[in-house]
Amino acid sequence: MEVKVIFYHVFHEINPKVYPETIEFVSNVDDNTTIKEVLDKVGQPCADLSEYYYLSGMFCFNQNFLPYIINSKGKVEWDISFEEAKVIDFISTHAIENNIIYSKTGYPQAGGPGFKELTEIWESIYPIIDQFVTVVGLGTIIIGASKWLQSLFKRKDVPPQSYFDLVYSRNEWNHNEFAELLDISREDAKHLLKLFGYEYDKYKMMFVQQSISLQLREKLSKINILDI
Numbered sequence: 001m002e003v004k005v006i007f008y009h010v011f012h013e014i015n016p017k018v019y020p021e022t023i024e025f026v027s028n029v030d031d032n033t034t035i036k037e038v039l040d041k042v043g044q045p046c047a048d049l050s051e052y053y054y055l056s057g058m059f060c061f062n063q064n065f066l067p068y069i070i071n072s073k074g075k076v077e078w079d080i081s082f083e084e085a086k087v088i089d090f091i092s093t094h095a096i097e098n099n100i101i102y103s104k105t106g107y108p109q110a111g112g113p114g115f116k117e118l119t120e121i122w123e124s125i126y127p128i129i130d131q132f133v134t135v136v137g138l139g140t141i142i143i144g145a146s147k148w149l150q151s152l153f154k155r156k157d158v159p160p161q162s163y164f165d166l167v168y169s170r171n172e173w174n175h176n177e178f179a180e181l182l183d184i185s186r187e188d189a190k191h192l193l194k195l196f197g198y199e200y201d202k203y204k205m206m207f208v209q210q211s212i213s214l215q216l217r218e219k220l221s222k223i224n225i226l227d228i
Contacts, residue, residue: 003029003087003099007044010106019106029087031072036064036082039103045082047103052094054168055161055221059115062107067162069093076166076181078158093169114227118159122150124223125160132216133195145195152184152192161220167196168217172206 007023025042027033039045046064050057056067064082070093071077071086091099115121126146133145153163166181179189190200190207197213200206 001029001088001099003027003038003091003101005038005042005047005101005103007042007047007103007105010104012106023105031086031088033087034083035066035085035087035090038087039082044103044105046107047105048107049090049101049103051102051104053162053165055217056159056165058225059159059161066090067159068166070181074177074181078155078162095170115159115225116227118157121223121225122146122160125220128216128219128223129195132197132219136194136197136212149192149195152182152188154183159225161225164196164217164220167192168209168213171209172201172204173198174205175207178207 003026005025005027007025009019009021009023011019012021023042023044025038027038027041029038035049036045039047046062048062049066050061053060053067060067066080066082066085068076068078069080069085069089071089072092077084087101090096091101129146129149150160153160163182173193175189175193176186178193179186182189182192184192193207197210197216198207199210201208
């Protein structure tokens, strides 16, 4: 399979004579080709892919790992390094059309910022979730929504934003597939999708994202996760 990677150089606007706006690279990949192998071929081993992760991208900004991908076996791999992440899985996870991956390059390799402890991040999330549950009328269905939500996620070392990005990664979900992906019950999967503003469409037999869902995502995006 042929894959094109388009790199945007962050210093282009500062000095366009020295730094090209884009670098394009085409590579043939197979089922085992990793992100690292492709980036190494073009001499951009530290290229940034964080913009594919709206809420959790900050955690992997300027770092050589991804918050998650869904592998060919339909399993989620969390905090996966470029060295382990398969290109074909990355493309499938993000429903990338035309096999074109966009990235940024040129960031100084000064290390990422420091982050708050996950318990502290969750404390910031609780009131947002609880308020949203009240707004969408799920208060009587999901008691103690924020604590219930946290209890669903098996990996306690994974930032909640990574889980949230996975939820938001599709406009429509089959709750059975969603339940298997997160290793939760089907009923919990239904409640979780409803909590994030998805409504069941009986004709499509899918949970479909509503506009109010994106309102929640916007509120979650404003949470300060930096330890400053």
